[in-house]
Amino acid sequence: MTQPVNPPVRLLMGPGPIDADPRVLRALSTPLVGQYDPWMTATMTETQELYRQVFGTRNDATMLVDGTSRAGIEAALVSLLAPGDRVLVPVFGRFGHLLAEIATRAGAEVHTIETEWGQVFPPSVIEDAVRRVRPKVLAVVQGDTSTTMNQPLDELGAICERHGVLLYTDATASIGGNPLETDAWGIDVVSAGLQKCLGGPSGSAPITLSPRAVSVLDGRRSIEAGIREADDVVSDDPIRSNYLDLAMILDYWGPRRLNHHTEAASMLYAANECARILLEEGREAVIERHATAGRAMLAGVEALGLRVFGDVAHKMHNVVAVEIPDDVVGDQVRGAMLEDHGIEIGTSFGPLHGRVWRIGTMGYNARKDTVVRTLAALEHCLRRAGHAVPQGAGVDAALDVHADPAVDADRTAPVGAPA
Template sequence: MTAAAQINPPTRLLMGPGPINADPRVTRAMSAALVGQYDPSMTEYMNETMGLYREVFQTRNEATMLVDGTSRAGIEAALVSLVVPGQKVLVPVFGRFGLLLQEIGERVGADVVTIHRPWGEVFTPEEIEDALKEHRPDVVAMVQGDTSTTMNQPLEGLGELCHRYGALLYTDVTASIGGNTLLVDEWGIDAATAGLQKCLAGPSGSSPITLSERAVEVIRSRKHVEAGIASEDEAERGERIASNYFDLGMILDYWGPQRLNHHTEATSMLYAARECARLLGEEGMAEAVERHRVNGAAMAAGLDGLGLQRFGDQAHRMNNVVAVYIPEGLDGDAVRNGLLQNFGIEIGTSFGPLHGKVWRVGTMGYNARPDAVLTTLSAIESQLRLAGQSVVAGGGVGAALEIYADAGLR
């Protein structure tokens, strides 16, 4: 067997749309000793994690827990558990991750109907209500914050609207939670799933989820066979959830007082997820959102100060990521690579119709702080100069400092 060197990754400042640098307190928590999955200390950590994420989601939902896997694991678990094959699912698409919900909905056998807004815009409640009237879906599945476009879809009132037409509301809040207001109970959201790798300041690999009583009732009404075996008739009728690993009914029983064995909990990731939520609770959810707002505004103003033009409807931009057009004649990938090689800073491009047309710069989680913002703006200025771009000296840092001064930061 060929010997491999010890892992020694380069030091990077991750200022793209995610993942970001995990908070050091989170990575320290991940190094804590492993215990058995039914050790009293482990089950107590699970209970604590559930309580902490109720605060993060701003909910009283008893069914608040973790799905082991990246944020996409949470999405798949929600859709495969909530949707019976043949049911109608409405997906309002305003970016790449709406298209992902469409694809997963189709994979679980749903009759998926989509409505679309141009990338850089969001939906009005009237547009969603018109689609509810026309299609009468069983589930509405939509993204709150779509990092591909940087847009933040308003969700206030949509839960009540969906319920009026007999639909559940599911939302993917991976990119938005922790850095933008999310009020699961107040907004009537039936299911929400997230990931740690953005505003929650952790690594990818755990997906927090919360489910309303209405959603749990739907999940409990379906077949959950412990051995993963059901009759062909049950499978054909869609009564049995098509996944064992992502069967939320079984996962609920694992996290609940019965502690029915389902899988072996990813202990180190649970430690990470717990610490992410603990830190947010210590800071306060409103305070965390405000921190992301101020640092995101400073980054956006700094990019303006460098002569870059923002993309999209700024009234509905997420606090934690901003997209700017790549100046004409500039090789956007070369500039990004220069930032990485010369300064150890990563920013992103985008997907689909925006690929190669915009850069996306994030200020989220542990990196939503002034020193990270100012360092990044200074590096972007230098790299633009190296690429032959005319830039106002200190224009980015100066504009950001004005935002910080207005916010009372020195």
Template sequence: MSFSRFEIPLRTIMTPGPVEVDPRVLQAMSSPILGQFDPAFTAIMNEVMEMLRQLFRTSNRWAYPIDGTSRAGIEALLCSIIEQGDKVLIPIYGRFGYLLAEICERYGAHVYTIECEWGNVFDPKEVINEIKKVRPKIVAIVHGETSTGCMQPLKEIGEFCREMDVLLVVDAVATIGGTEVNVDEWYLDGVIGGTQKCISVPSGMAPITYNDRVEKVVLSRKKVERGIQTDLDRSIPSTGKTIISNYFDLSQLQDYWGPRRLNHHTEATSMLYALREGLRIILGEGLTKRFERHRLHERALVAGIEAMGLSLFGDKKRKLPTVTCVNIPDGVDGESVRRMLLHEFGIEIASSFGPLHGKIWRIGTMGYSCRKENILRLLTALEAVLVYHSVRVNRGEGVQEALKVYVEQSKVMNAGW
């Protein structure tokens, strides 16, 4: 049996992840393999840790990637601090809040949830009042909910959690590298990112950071194996407590990423090259400028969508700048529109989940995908596809309004020279 030559179709990816990968990252991935304890490779590990501290805006000792997708990072952080019967409070305002709840339940936590209507977020005072009632050990919350295109304010919640000695764990998968995530300033104890969104690296790593408050809990759950020096000099989870995953055990990963360099798993060499290059690009651009770039292209996209005659889903005041949710016009087959965009124009956008499935489209403007040519191409193609589907749109207006945003921005930039 023979197989055809390996060929991947060219796509303009405008989903909430995965997104397009910078060519410089792809080039870095083709570099020769090094052994995981080669000094050249451990030097790369150290560089990645320092770059992640800058990305997360933290002075935490621990900032490193979990080998696995974003969900792996979430599970690693939660399973390493949850013990049987621990109270965990999870405010849910979209699909990924439910994921946090499921993971916590699987590790034996007593999970408390509060929910608000999809398309909204919580007033921080609502969360604070629930913390007062529940008195949890952990609050776990999503920062940017890609299923609804909304972003939850965190600073006030973080301050109160610190006052109450509650650990605050944050899913920042959709926000890190694309908008403000200020770990230390917002009093976030543990934060999880993902490579496949605003960092613009292929899916497969989950950068995390956590402070000494989290580390204290992690280390309290270790004991030396029967008091015997083993060939691995390894610590194992304490007996009588919830069993910690071996692969996701942060105490073992600390030994691997720390100066001891104890073998835990074989590091994903090429992915670490990719992450290093992706982080180098981000820091080279500058976080403030990068966030401004994401806001600019968001403004252009929103201006184009609304000028076309379409409407946005959700509370605009709490909009996630890296994801734009568009209401599907009445009577329109949203999946048919998506298929035509993909097959006729090579552009991919996303549908949504649960109660929003078939009701909204989700458009990602993340990382390397967040470019002017992508925005203009999408608006042009979307108008053409909607006209084909007999949707009454303001023809030509969408692209023109987006162009106005870019032209005005150019005038501002030129005035600054």
């Protein structure tokens, strides 16, 4: 006989997903309405306005792509890039490779530049590559959780404007917990997800597009033959996806409300509530909460005698990569954290697999009590595994940061952060 869904209680302190805010879980459980019910369309319109504020933009073309954050990435790239278009991808971790792969599948001519994992690109290096490649699109990850690095974006919009390039960024891991100013930084397209700093479940991808990006979509417009209207222009080279065609999705979210898909109502409710919670607390206050929790976790693991991977000055607020001591087996410690304490932390990918643990402090879990609980459990598991650690030092260091959030604040402030 089958059993009802009853997952174990976990504290998700990895690189994401994280525990959803209880308000978001309640929103997910509310009743469904039809996709053209006036309440539903009004909620869609309201959600668009909420995410304009989250993204820091006035773009009319702000909406949700139904699917995980990867659906938002793919929708952006497949809609912007026609076969043969050049795209430049700066790669500083796993998710830069993902952007390059998706662009390749879209038929683009993909050019990459790479830096050592744990580092970011100076803007001058990116501009040199833009001059050399002359891409249609510069596609860059803001925060790459595989390395925990936060690529500075505040100068890239001006670079792209000088060279006639569209700027796209994947902000899935960074939005909400780190500064992101779409309009002020001149970013044309930003896609994101709910499951990290926004405090929701995976399954909805907020996205925003500048008027310049929308004009590219209009040039590649493809409307289903059954609903094509007389004034629609159909390109000889249409967007090569129906579900992820942003031009069609815009028609669904826009004033014409042309049918494209049945909106995922429960995920709409969740996305709406994620944005509402963030804006009620205040964008800057949420960023500072993440910064404080991140500094506390960083101070705690260092006080335990553990080394931190990468350029800490360019680390995201919301995740830290901790080098695994030579005298323990990383997966065994992670397993003990889960089995003995109900806390999940992550490993990493590629060259960092088995070398680091990734510990997140994001969304609903960017709090003092979760940081303290995680550090206490990590200390216990390390000691049980035979690794000597100073008793209570991690918790004490984290509490000191929370008592005085200005402690070491300059160490982890990314470029573009508020002073």
